[in-house]
Amino acid sequence: MSVLGLDLGGTKLAAALFNEEGRILHRVVKRVAGRKGADVARLIADLIKDYMSLVGKGNEVASIGISVPGISYQATRKVWAPNIPGWTDYPLYDEVGDAAGDIPIVIDSDRSCYILGEVWKGNAAGCRDAIFLGVGTGIGAGIMINGEVLRGSHDIAGAIGWMALDRPFSKKYVGCGCFEYHASGEGIPRVAREFLKGNSRYNGVLRNIAPEKITTHEVFKAFDEEDPIAIKVINQSIEFWGMAAANLVSLLNPEKIIFGGGVFGPAKRLVPMIKEEASKWSQPVGINQVIFDVSALGGDAGIYGAGYLALRRIGI
């Protein structure tokens, strides 16, 4: 018996066939970029069919999990994915169901899959209360509570990029949220640009880059060269990440918080400093009951999560 996990992103679709123990038997990546709406669903359906004909006797696909870059609505079985044109309320379940025949399909959001992946095969293995704090272009959280992924009343729980951390409210936060404004992959260069604007006497390495070309990568590179603006930007990011993590600890009392996404990455080494900042703010008992760690699975967290979705669906 095997299960199939599919991880859909804005640019690629990754698929992996897992055995029951979670070992990858086969994997493949398809290009998504340029496709839209029903084309993307067809790509998924074709890949499902490929895998179903690929596997031999005794190794049949027992269930399929799909991670989507957005929201999966349980009641309507539709999905919202801002990076797939035409997927504002798209009937993905219905569109790929025929390809799978009688085999059950489960669809969930990428952030749900990230924490599932880490709980199954990553740094939250065995946890029942754990959080994946994903910091990439945007910020989102996959939250596991007592062994179940938190959905909320309408499937949009975990929108932690909107966390209010810095009063008073500023119009800058409209459209992305306060936390994401300051401390995401888009936020870090944005803050750097703001600091550069406010400091005409600074003449360091970030001055050599056109402001609109500054990236998180450049900021970390400058940070490594002890550039004062980069240090200020990263220190402020640590403050925001620490406050947000502290709020998760005080509110949810988790066993683990896993930092992942593209920014962790270069920010991996900052986790001890983030814990130190969080320790100032958090409920003081809960902070000693939680471990801060980074993703063990990196870019594979979604596909492992999709595999675990599939496996959980058939009660294994």
Place this chain on the structure above:
Amino acid sequence: MSVLGLDLGGTKLAAALFNEEGRILHRVVKRVAGRKGADVARLIADLIKDYMSLVGKGNEVASIGISVPGISYQATRKVWAPNIPGWTDYPLYDEVGDAAGDIPIVIDSDRSCYILGEVWKGNAAGCRDAIFLGVGTGIGAGIMINGEVLRGSHDIAGAIGWMALDRPFSKKYVGCGCFEYHASGEGIPRVAREFLKGNSRYNGVLRNIAPEKITTHEVFKAFDEEDPIAIKVINQSIEFWGMAAANLVSLLNPEKIIFGGGVFGPAKRLVPMIKEEASKWSQPVGINQVIFDVSALGGDAGIYGAGYLALRRIGI
């Protein structure tokens, strides 16, 4: 059949006998103040015995729920209650178990009971994802997720008084947390005193009170008289309550947030303004899926919650 709910506070112990529909058949209040440790457990045990002999045939107590002003540890069956001297890790379950004989007892924290009470018979009736935001001397939250009360990994979830909302960190927050420092029943007069200190030209009604005697009640009275310092204090409280509520919405996507505790109370009328503040910060879809309301049960939320604890224990 009936169930018994007991609500222990720092100064009194309330008990109520409920029928299956949640109607109160009998209730009583006992004084706790001055007692400590085992004396308080004895008071509870005696009250349980009283009720068991009180009820007639066909009306037997089928289960007992107890709300404690602190934490109830599920694994050890011990409790922590800072206002009961000697209850730092107290074996309450073992101490009152004999009085109940074969009848099951469930013990939970007051904040868990508040949301259970509101879900059973209050303004969150029928909700599966709802939050009780209790603002009294301190601030805590009872959080229901998909029909179950959130416990966290070590039973201390809901410590929302520690929410980080105002950077940078200040040493003032040690011991109570940032949110509680600013916007609790102790925080409101504290902020008023700070504003008074920083405004020597102010000569309004709050100057007529010795600073250490200012209470939340006095601040609201001055607010009603359009006193400028009181307005500033209350507006800042609205900002903090709105930010905290927004964070609950973005993170947990609840159906309802119920504002309760002593401060709501006088702050009841502010709920529309709190919602307005929260709307600025929150994930924009989730804020339209949530209703902000006040406690329907007021001081009875705990006893209703204890009754519902008991009823849920026997699967009704």
